[in-house]
Amino acid sequence: MRLIVGASCAVVLATVTHLGAVEGGLACADVAKLALPHATITQVEAVAAGGFTPSERPNDYRSLPAFCRVAMTLAPSADSDIKVELWIPANWNGKFQAVGNGAFNGSINYPAMASALASGYATGSTDTGHTGGGASWALGHPEKVVDFGWRAVHEMTVASKKVIASHTGRAPAFSYWNGCSAGGRQAMKEAQRFPDDFNGIIAGAPGLDWTGRAAQAVRIAKTLEHNDAGRLSTNDKQLLHRAVVDACDAGDGLKDGLISAPEHCRFDPGVLQCAGSARSDCLTAAQIDTARLIYSRGVNRSTKREVGGLLPGSELGWTDMGWTASARATGLDQFRFLVFNDPAWEIQKFDFERDLARAEEADRDTLNALDPNLKPFIDRGGKLIQFHGWADPQISPANSTQYYWRVAAAVGGGARVYGSYRLFMAPGMGHCGGGEGPNTFDMVAALEQWVEHGKAPDQVLASHSTNGAVDRTRPLCPFPRLAIYRGTGSIDDAANFVCRLPSD
Numbered sequence: 001m002r003l004i005v006g007a008s009c010a011v012v013l014a015t016v017t018h019l020g021a022v023e024g025g026l027a028c029a030d031v032a033k034l035a036l037p038h039a040t041i042t043q044v045e046a047v048a049a050g051g052f053t054p055s056e057r058p059n060d061y062r063s064l065p066a067f068c069r070v071a072m073t074l075a076p077s078a079d080s081d082i083k084v085e086l087w088i089p090a091n092w093n094g095k096f097q098a099v100g101n102g103a104f105n106g107s108i109n110y111p112a113m114a115s116a117l118a119s120g121y122a123t124g125s126t127d128t129g130h131t132g133g134g135a136s137w138a139l140g141h142p143e144k145v146v147d148f149g150w151r152a153v154h155e156m157t158v159a160s161k162k163v164i165a166s167h168t169g170r171a172p173a174f175s176y177w178n179g180c181s182a183g184g185r186q187a188m189k190e191a192q193r194f195p196d197d198f199n200g201i202i203a204g205a206p207g208l209d210w211t212g213r214a215a216q217a218v219r220i221a222k223t224l225e226h227n228d229a230g231r232l233s234t235n236d237k238q239l240l241h242r243a244v245v246d247a248c249d250a251g252d253g254l255k256d257g258l259i260s261a262p263e264h265c266r267f268d269p270g271v272l273q274c275a276g277s278a279r280s281d282c283l284t285a286a287q288i289d290t291a292r293l294i295y296s297r298g299v300n301r302s303t304k305r306e307v308g309g310l311l312p313g314s315e316l317g318w319t320d321m322g323w324t325a326s327a328r329a330t331g332l333d334q335f336r337f338l339v340f341n342d343p344a345w346e347i348q349k350f351d352f353e354r355d356l357a358r359a360e361e362a363d364r365d366t367l368n369a370l371d372p373n374l375k376p377f378i379d380r381g382g383k384l385i386q387f388h389g390w391a392d393p394q395i396s397p398a399n400s401t402q403y404y405w406r407v408a409a410a411v412g413g414g415a416r417v418y419g420s421y422r423l424f425m426a427p428g429m430g431h432c433g434g435g436e437g438p439n440t441f442d443m444v445a446a447l448e449q450w451v452e453h454g455k456a457p458d459q460v461l462a463s464h465s466t467n468g469a470v471d472r473t474r475p476l477c478p479f480p481r482l483a484i485y486r487g488t489g490s491i492d493d494a495a496n497f498v499c500r501l502p503s504d
């Protein structure tokens with residue numbers, strides 16, 4: 001199957017007859033007649049090149065090629081209402097790329113779909129079974145929680161493959177998942193629960209410890225909610241960040257302004273404590289307590305599993321309430337609507353020791369994606385690329401490293417993992433992008449080389465730009481390897497780095 005992809009793409013290109021119709025498949029309009037299990041096709045439209053103009057940001061889509069647009073509503077349970085869109089380009093590359101969502105956000109991800117479509121993929125996205133942000137929809141709707149947790153994505157994938165095959169006359173040669181944040185959590189759910197769905201999966205900054213993250217964010221917000229003295233101003237965060245970088249930059253072997261091994265950074269914010277009254281070049285005792293709390297880890301006393309804190313280097317992404325506003329809002333809604341079923345529940349009621357465990361118990365592995373057994377996915381030949389910014393202020397990067405080690409232990413060691421699952425930690429990168437470190441890279445291309453040509457990503461080139469101009473390139477390395485400077489040449493040029501274990 002892998003050997004024929006080049007040839008099969010050529011066949012597809014040659015057999016496109018006219019807009020939305022392909023020899024051997026149904027014309028786009030006729031897709032409406034398809035019968036699919038617990039799915040209703042609600043709209044089918046042959047869109048001309050440049051013809052997709054949604055009411056929101058229509059100009060973003062004017063460069064899209066011609067495609068067959070299919071809207072479906074899926075109802076795998078009596079309470080399900082999962083909206084899906086599937087776009088199949090007339091000039092199809094023979095592959096399917098499904099794209100993920102963010103936070104609790106219930107909306108079809110048009111921007112990510114547009115990116116995939118423009119590159120030739122058939123692409124699908126779901127609203128995860130509800131509309132809008134927040135989690136109030138979950139109250140009294142356990143089946144919708146299951147849809148959000150994992151079912152919407154799986155059902156979308158199964159239905160999309162059938163529609164693609166009907167319209168084009170053949171199944172996708174390769175199917176990929178591409179998601180970050182909540183989309184990374186969805187990625188992990190797919191790898192864990194549905195090893196047959198995708199040949200390759202990209203899991204960016206996965207919120208796989210969904211309840212642990214919620215608890216950490218709420219824990220810090222509780223401390224800061226009525227504690228103005230403990231909050232950190234922008235100046236305070238910059239002061240702290242500079243001190244952290246000064247303390248830990250060189251510890252990874254190269255003084256380059258980036259902390260590439262922040263898990264080994266031993267920094268105590270107490271070194272910044274004002275000797276006398278508060279000044280702009282020091283922190284108060286209350287502020288130091290805040291910083292220590294944000295860095296702190298927690299342990300679920302039921303499972304004994306550690307939940308990550310934010311890592312040294314992430315300070316510029318912190319907010320007045322600790323982690324990001326999205327982390328706090330998602331955490332609050334998690335406890336209101338998915339743990340305590342009480343819309344009036346307030347952050348001040350939160351008890352970390354008790355409620356961290358309670359949240360995980362209430363979830364029953366529905367939103368959490370913590371199962372380390374990737375053996376079925378690996379045995380089937382699946383490839384998983386995970387990435388995470390070390391300076392992520394929204395989802396702890398420790399979620400990713402801890403999960404990596406847990407998978408290695410579960411499936412029989414690092415060597416076995418390395419052939420199928422690689423984690424790329426990005427120094428100085430924020431949540432799914434941004435930050436001071438190299439933060440732009442093409443994981444789809446890396447994954448395709450691995451899946452389709454057997455070329456494993458021994459490194460992935462990343463770049464950082466300022467005002468549109470690239471000012472640093474650097475390889476991202478498969479964890480726990482680091483990009484090690486060869487000792488000569490510019491430290492801003494990836495060519496002067498090699499991926500290896502620091503101990504080698």
Ligand SMILES: [Ca+2]
Binds near residue numbers: 252256257259260
């Ligand atoms: Ca460094």
